[in-house]
Amino acid sequence: MDTKRLLRHLFTDHWAVRRALPPVAMRTIEKAIGEEERRHAGQLRFAVEASLPLGELLRGVQSRERAVDWFGRLGVWDTEHNSGVLIYLLLADRRVEIVADRGIHSKVGGAAWEAICGEMQQEFARGQFERGVVIGVRAISDLLAAHFPPSDDSPNELSDKPVVL
DSSP states (O other): OOHHHHHHHHHOOHHHHHHHSOHHHHHHHHHHHHHHHTTSSOEEEEEEESSOOHHHHHTTOOHHHHHHHHHHHTTTTOOTTSOEEEEEEEGGGTEEEEEEOHHHHHHHOHHHHHHHHHHHHHHHHTTOHHHHHHHHHHHHHHHHHHHSOOOTTOOOOSOOSOEEO
């Protein structure tokens, strides 16, 4: 077990999330998701988790595994066009993961998601969490718009509101 990682997780709490993404930032992210979803028939969710529960941490769970778990729990996989995308931020590790449903992933591939994560993580490293998330939302929306154009009957299947886990 990496002692530094253990300490980061033990001392990163909901207040750290509030400092990194205060309520005004969360409202900006929610607004960006809503605006961007009008450009396509895809669905976006943003979730941030301060740290892993101790049991998960001791088992060696990494951010990717946790993101996939939350992708299922939040129902991001359950969209009409299989075009749901979760942006997951694990604050203690300063890691962002993008988990995309099979409909969009098969058209885009992993390299595109990794590139977007890289851009976001550069902003996070500068302490620009809101900016990083909005950059990610826009970049993902560009891909969704290219492969899932909007239609008149495209309902908003998932909440635009960011979720703190």
